[in-house]
Amino acid sequence: MEKSKVLITSIPVGSYKDVEEKLKKLNKKPGPFDAILVLGEKDLDVQDIDTIELSPLYFFASNDKTDLNSKESSGDVTFLNNYGMYQLSNGLKITYLMLTGKELIEQKASIVKYFSTIDKPVDIFISFEWSVAIAKNKGRILGNEVVDDVVKLLQPKYHFSNGDKSSYLEYNPFKWDNTDVITRFLNIAEYKSKEKWAYAVNIDLNLSQFDQEIPENLIQNPFTAENTKENKGENSNVVEYSKRFNDDELITERKIKKQKTVLPTNCHFCFTNPNVEDHMFISIGNHSYLTIAKGPLSVPKGEMDFSGHCLIVPIEHIPKLNNGQDSDTIKNLNEEITRYEKSVADMNYTKYDMSTVTFEIHSSKSVHYHEQILPVPKYLIMKFQTALDRQVYLNNEKFQNNAKLSFQEYKQTDNEYLEIIDNVESNFFRFKIYETNEAEPRIFIAMFKSEERIDLQFGRRVLSFLLKLPKRMKWDSLICQQTKDQEIQEVKKFQKGYKSFDIVN
Ligand SMILES: [Zn+2]
Structure with a gap:
């Protein structure tokens, strides 16, 4: 030939x-x-x-x-x-x-x-x-x-x-x-x-x-996928398939069928998965754990000699925090996650002079819930709203098939906010901004419907824009990749800085 x-x-x-x-x-x-x-x-x-x-x-x-x-x-x-x-x-x-x-x-x-x-x-x-x-x-x-x-x-x-x-x-x-x-x-x-x-x-x-x-x-042909109703349904599985950190990779046709439900044994966040990357764990609590991020967005800055990008993950295999469990379970999990969040924000602020942003997707279509946490230099945190508005504009104007996003700002005690997070039917993007270690976080929420197509990378997109790190937008890009040894080093440095803040002692 x-x-x-x-x-x-x-x-x-x-x-x-x-x-x-x-x-x-x-x-x-x-x-x-x-x-x-x-x-x-x-x-x-x-x-x-x-x-x-x-x-x-x-x-x-x-x-x-x-x-x-x-x-x-x-x-x-x-x-x-x-x-x-x-x-x-x-x-x-x-x-x-x-x-x-x-x-x-x-x-x-x-x-x-x-x-x-x-x-x-x-x-x-x-x-x-x-x-x-x-x-x-x-x-x-x-x-x-x-x-x-x-x-x-x-x-x-x-x-x-x-x-x-x-x-x-x-x-x-x-x-x-x-x-x-x-x-x-x-x-x-x-x-x-x-x-x-x-x-x-x-x-x-x-x-x-x-x-x-x-x-x-081999994957489903993206040029013909939109034309049939049936395929539209399958496309939404892009949302369900989370390869470690919600990457936007497409699914092979076989995977679409097999992985409609990701079982704990092959979920990247579940302890029951024999391949879970436990060398990345920073701290393990009663209901959740703290781990460094695969392909971190942020880079070492100033006194902070590690990326600081971490995730809080519930130990239980649940797509979102309020997944209809009994109210005690939800309460305990929420409390622990908030404590982890605050402890990291506290470390970032008192030890490294940085503000903190968290973001996550609450969706019944997610595989295993996780919240991302990033340190943001204080001089940039003021620009968060601008970065968010910019990415909302791009999402709404350029991606015609994406759910249109509209963020509302809340305080933790606002009734409307509490109603949203208490409702098992709610699906939303959430950002929390900890400007200092003491002030209550500013919370931004945009709701969507579970059947709507969403940009799984939206949070990272906002943060990469805010941090002026456009080349690090994709977690699996070459520039973000770390070897196992580098990941182990990241964990060591993180743990060293985090030691006196860790909620598990
Ligand atoms: Zn899982």
């Missing part, structure tokens, strides 16, 4: 010279490549490129209004602008759509018309923007519906984007109805982002490659 080896890279303006040697090396191994595809920018440094010895190299400019559908050659470099199709001599078919935002919408009719004439199979599709279907599933604000239309038309084997320059992402493969084609979507981070900026792929030029076994991690 004939295969074609291709390298896809994302290189910012002005950096081409820095990268050239690296590309040459890559072209030796894992190359040589039939093509090196460079996702670039407007205003490429053409002079730089004139000097390259690599061949063949294709540049995709994000757009260039003067050159509609142009293919312009400069030595061994071919520039591909706007949108079109390019076929290598070995038959590899590359399609591209480099327009953005408004241009896409304005030219939608001609774009769709153009791509509907292209014969399948299509090996590679490159777009600057993401499809809405995938952006939404990943909780991103990126995405343009015209890209969705084109992906559905082309059903490419690979869809590459550099719309998110700061993070690398590999989306699980999915299959199209009525064909054997499996599509993989990858977002290539930009060179200098510290994430993966070059991706080598060996593409089988025959479609029959898909006679081979179906990948283990």
Whole structure:
């Protein structure tokens, strides 16, 4: 079977010279490549490129209004602008759509018309923007519906984007109805982002490659999932599936069926799970425990030589605090959680001069309730409301399928607040702000209905915006990952600072 080896890279303006040697090396191994595809920018440094010895190299400019559908050659470099199709001599078919935002919408009719004439199979599709279907599933604000239309038309084997320059992402493969084609979507981070900026792929030029076994991690097709009622129901299981810290990863079709209920034996927070990561535990109480966070958002700051990002988790496998248990159980659990919360806020304030924010989701669709706690520098805590408003605006305006959020501020003793948390039917997002160790916390609540789709990363989104740590938004991004040893060190440092505040003594 004939295969074609291709390298896809994302290189910012002005950096081409820095990268050239690296590309040459890559072209030796894992190359040589039939093509090196460079996702670039407007205003490429053409002079730089004139000097390259690599061949063949294709540049995709994000757009260039003067050159509609142009293919312009400069030595061994071919520039591909706007949108079109390019076929290598070995038959590899590359399609591209480099327009953005408004241009896409304005030219939608001609774009769709153009791509509907292209014969399948299509090996590679490159777009600057993401499809809405995938952006939404990943909780991103990126995405343009015209890209969705084109992906559905082309059903490419690979869809590459550099719309998110700061993070690398590999989306699980999915299959199209009525064909054997499996599509993989990858977002290539930009060179200098510290994430993966070059991706080598060996593409089988025959479609029959898909006679081979179906990948283990095959997921429901995000482009067709929205179209049927039944699938809409399954989508809501995204909410139910919590891989340790409510990550937004999608579920394989098999998992959707199997993991409708996550049992304590395979729940990431349950002691009965033999794989529970108990090296992360800081303190264990009677009804709940305190653990460091996987992929912490915050970073060591000032006197605090650990991230300070921790979680309070009930020992019992319950989706939310008020899950219809008897009132004593709820009372005891709530009391202990509040004590843990205050003890951490106390440590943050008295020992490290930091304020504290907690956030959590109360939903009957959660797997195992947990509350996140983060230290926030005092000079930033004043900006909490602004950060919250900003993210609410984005949630409500950009994610059309998300539940619309509206936060109300309460004091702990407000009757309305007590009614909300006492009602077993309530589903809500909650933030608590401990500006100091003594003042009562400010509480912000936004209610939603259990059947509504919610952004599981909303709390982390607000905090990453507030803390000005956008690159650490995703807990599973490379930058946030810690080794087991690093986690053990985190726990040791946390325990050292927390010792005199620990509620368990
Ligand atoms: Zn559990």
